[in-house]
Amino acid sequence: MTSPQRIIVVGGGIIGITTALEFQRRGYEVSLLDPKQPGRETSYGNTGVLSDGSVVISNNPGLRKRLPKLILKKSNALNYSLGFVLKRLPWVAKFLSYCTDQHLDHSSRALRALQALSLKLHMDLISDAKAEHLLRKTGWLKVFRSDASYQSYGMELKVFGWTGVGHTIYSEDELKQLEPALNPIFRHGVLLHDACSVSSPAALCDAYLKLFTDAGGKVIQGAAKRFQRAENWEIQLRDTKSLQADAVVLAAGPWSAEIAKSLGYKIPMAWERGYHWHLEPGTGPALTRAVHDVDAGYVMTPQQQGVRVTSGVELADRDAPLDDRQVEQSIRSARQATSLGNKVEDAPWMGRRPTLVDSLPMIGAAPRHPGLWFNFGHQHNGLSTSAASAQLLADLFEDKSPAIDVEAFQPNRFRL
Template structure:
C-alpha cells in the first residue's frame, strides 16, 4: 500500500497534522499503536490555552528553588534517584529561562498561541464537536490577597498582548463559583481560552473526520520505520506501507524514533496525573479553575470533576506514584467539595518537553522526506491544530502563516 505521507502518532498533534495535509490534497496514512487520543492527549486539563503567552519557565528565585529542593511542594515533585540523570536537561532548562531567553521563547510561541482557538474552532465545526467545547474561559485562584495583588500586577504586564481578563475579589469570585471555600481570596478570570469536556473524545472526533474525508487510520508500531531507497517503509499487520514522506508526531514517544535515526534532540518527559471525582450534590463547578499557588487544575468534565496535577520528574516508565496526587487532592478539597473518586487508579501521562520551551516543527536536517512535529510540553492540546497547519504549509510549499525557523530541529545541532 502506498500513500503520499505517513503520519506517525494519533494524538492531537498527529491527527491535526494529518487533517491539514489531507486538506491540501495529500493521500495520508495515520498510524498509531493505540486508539487516537488515548495517550497524553486524553489526560490533560482540557484547556485551549489562548492566554498562555509566556511559556512555563524554570524558577530562578533562590527561595523557590530551595522550597522545591525539599520535594514537598504540591506543584512539582521529583524522584531523587532519577534527578541525576535529568540534571543536564534541567540545567539547560534553567539557562533558557533567563529573562532575555524567555522573552525570545515568548516571541517565538506567540504566533502559535494567538491562532490556537481559531484553528480548533475550524476543526470543531467541521467535525460537529461543538457539544464538547465551552467558551467560558478559566480562572486562576489565589489563597491570599497578597498573592492576588501580585498576580494582578503580572496580568496587567501582559496587556500588550490584548488578552481579556477580569480581576475578582473573593465576593466577585464566589458570585461565579458559589461553592468555592473561604480559602479562595480571589482570582483572575481569563476569557480568551476555551475548555474541552472530554479531550480524548475531541481527538477521536478529529480522527473520525480524517477517516470520513478518505484518510486511512491504521494500527502499527512506528519504531519499525525503515528507509529503502527513496521511500519510508513501515509494516502494519499484513500491509507494507511506503511513502516518500513521513511525519514523526509521537509526542513523548518521539524520542524512541528520532534517536534510532541518529538525532540528539533534548526531549525530556514531565509526568502528570489525573483523577475524576463525583460532584457533591448542590456543589458543582462551572469553570475550570487552577489553584495557582499549588499547581493543580480542577475542570468540569464529562466523567466528573477532573483534578490534574502539576509536574513530576521521574523515569518515564516508572510505576505511578500517588504522592503528588494526594497532596493536590487534600488542597483541592479545601477549595471545593469533592465526592468520591471515580477512577480505579490515577491516570498517568507524559508531557514531551524541550528546554527552550518551544516544539520541534519542520524538516529533519539529515533525512530527505522526514519531518518532525513534537515537544509541545504543557500545551499539546492547545497547539495541535495550529502546529499541524504550520507543518502542512511548509511540507506543501505554501507560504507559512509564520516563520517556522524558531521551531527547527537544526537549533540542536
Template sequence: MDLLEKRFDVVVVGGGIVGLSVALEVQSHGLSAAIVDPGVVTDRASYGNAGVLSRGSIFPMAAPGIRSRLPRYALGRDIAVRARLRSLPHLLPWLTRFLVAAEEGAWRRAAAALDPMVAQAFDRHVAMAELVGGRHLIKRNGWLRLYRNAEGLAGSRLEREVLAQQRVSFHCLDEDEIRQLEPHLAHRFTHGIFFPDTGSVESPGELVELYRAAAEARGAAFVAGAADAIIEAEGGMAVRAGNRRIEGRHVVLAAGARSATLAATLGYRFPLAAERGYHRHFELPDGVELRRPVYDAAGGYVLSPMNGKVRLLSGVELARPDDPPDHVQIEAVEPDARRTLAFTQPVEDTPWLGSRPSTPDGLPVIGRAARHPHLVFAFGHGHIGFANGPATGAIVASLVASQKPPLPVEAFSPARFGG
C-alpha cells in the same frame, strides 16, 4: 492493497491531537495519510489534560527564579513540580539546557514566540471541531487562576506585565467577583485572574476520537502498533513498526514524549523530558457545579468540569515516559481540593497518568529535519499540546506542501538542538 505495498504522501507517527491534526490538514491539501500509533486511547497525553484552550498559556516552565526551587522539586517538597530522583541521570541533557533557558530574557522571547500560535488555539479547534461534529464540546467559558492572599497575586506581576505586552486580555478579580463567577467554590480565595478569551473542552478524549474518526472517514490508514524506527527510503522515508514497513513521501514525527527516542534512530539528539501529569474524576453532589476550569496557584492543582463531573489534575512530575506511576502528587492535592469544591466519590479505581513532551526552552520542535528533508518534526509542546494541536497541524501541512506556514515558526526550528 497491503500497507507494505502502498506508498502514502504522508506517514504520521503518533495518533494524539498533534498527529491527528496533521493528518486532517494534509488531507485537506489532497494528500493521502497513514497514522502509526499503538492505538491505546487512554495512554495519550491528549486524553487526560484539563481541556483548557488557554489564551494566556505562553510561558515556558523555565521561568525566572525557578533555579532556586530546583532542590525542592528534586526532594519532593513542592506540590506543583516534582522530579523523579532515579530519572535525573536521564534528564541531565534536558536539565542543563533548562538552566540556561531559565533567565528573564529567554523567558520573554519564548512567550513572544508562543503568542501567535496560542492566540489561534481556540479558533482553530472550533474550526476543526465544526468539521467533525464536535463543536458542542467546546465552550468559551474562560479560565480562572486563584490566589489565597495578596502576596500570591503579587507573585504574578511579571507574568501580567508580559501578558499585557502581548495584548492578552485578563482581569484581576477580588473575592466577591470570584464568587460571582464560581458561587460553589469555598470562600478561601481573595484574589484571582480571569482570562475571558480562553475556552475549554468538555471531554478532550471524546473530541480527539471525533478527529480520529474524521481522518479515517477521509481515507487515512491507521496502523496499530508502536513505531520502532524511522528509516530512509527511495524518494522519501519509511516507518518500521514490528514486521511492517510503511513508506511515505514524507514522515511526520509527532509521537509526543517518545519522539526523541525515534529521532535518535536517525542520529538526531533532542533533550526531551516527560512532563507527566495525573488526573482523577469525581462525582458532584446535586446542586453543585463548576462552570470553568480553575487553577489553585497555592494548592498546585486544577479542577475542570467534565461531563457533569469534575476532573482533578495534579502538578508536573519530571520523569521518563516509562517510569512507573507514583500517585503521591495527586493523592496530596485531593484533600486540599475537597476544601475548595464539594466533590464526592472517585469515578475510577486509580488515577490516570500521561506524559507530555517537554523541551528545555518550553518551545515545540516543528520543522524539517536538517539531514532528511522528507522528515518533519512536530513534538515538544509540553502542557499546551492539546490546545495547539490544530495550529501545529496547519503548520506541518504547509511545510509538506512547500507553502509558507500560517504562523511564524523560526523559534520552533529543530536546528536549535542540532536537528
C-alpha cells in the same frame, strides 16, 4: 494526472490527528500510525483547556527563586525522582539555563502567536466535527489563596500585557459571583476570558479523527521502530512489517525522541508526567470552568466522567511506576476549594508532557533527512497548540509562507 504524495503520520495523539487531517485536506494520501487507539495517551487525560494565554513557560526567571522550595518538595506543583534528575542532569541544567528574561520574552511571544492562531482553527475544526457540545467558552480561571501569592503572579500579568492575552482580574467578592462552586478561601482571581475548554479531550480526538476517516484517511495499528530512506521512506515496525511513504511526519509526543534516535538525532526531550483522578460532583453548585488553584499546584475541571483533578509536574522516567502522592494531595486541596464526592476510579491516570529544553515545540523539517518532518514537544499545551502546529507544518512542507513566524519552533535551533 500524478497520484498524490503518500504521507504517513507517526503517532496518533492530538498532534498526529490534527496533522493527518490538515495534510488530507490539502489533497495528500495520508495514513496515521499508532500502536493504540488514537488519542489514548497524553491527549486522553489532560485538563482540556484550549488556551490562548499559556505563554509563561515553566523555566522562566521566577523559577530560580522558587527552586529551593521545589527541591525540598515543599510545593505540590513538582514531584521528582532523584534518580531520574541525576541521570538526566545535563537536560535539567540546560532546561534551567533558559530561565532568562530574554528567553521569556522570545518564548512568550512565540507561544502567544501559536495559541491565538490555534484557538481560531480549533473553533472551525470543532464546528466541522460537530463537536460543539464538548466546548465551553467560559475561560480559564487562576485563583489565589493569599495576597502574597497573587503578588508573586505579577510577572505573568506583565507578560499577559506585552503579549496581549485578554484577562480580567476578580476580587474575592467578584469571584463568588463568577464561580459560585468555589468555597470562599480565595482572595484573588485572574480569568483568561478568551480561553475555552472541552468536557472530554478524548472525545475531541475522536471527533477530529472521524473527520479524517470519513474522508478516506487510513488508521494503521502498529509501532514505528525505525525509519530508513531509499527511493521512498520505509518505516520498520516493531513486528516484522514495514510501510512505504513519500514523506513521514514524526508526531509521537513523548516517544518521538526515541524514534528519531534511530536516524541519529539527539532530541533534548524529557517528560513532565502528570496525573488525573475524577471525583463525583459534591452537593454545591456545579463547577463551570477549569480552575487553577495556583497556591496548591493543581487544576480541577468539569469533565464527562466527573470533576477531573489534574496534578502538577512529576519528573521521573517515562515508564516508571505510578506515584499517586501528588494527585492525592491535589485532591485534598481541591476538597478545600469546592464540594466533591467520591473518587470515580480505583487508580489515577498518568500522562507524559513531552518537553524540550526550551519549552517550545519542534515544528519543521528534520535537519538531515529530506522528506522527514517533526511535530512534537508540545509540553503543557499540546491540545491548545495542535491545530496551528499542523497548519504551520503543512505550510512549511508546501514551501508556503506560514501565518505566523515559525523561527522559534524550527528543529535546526538545536544541534541535533
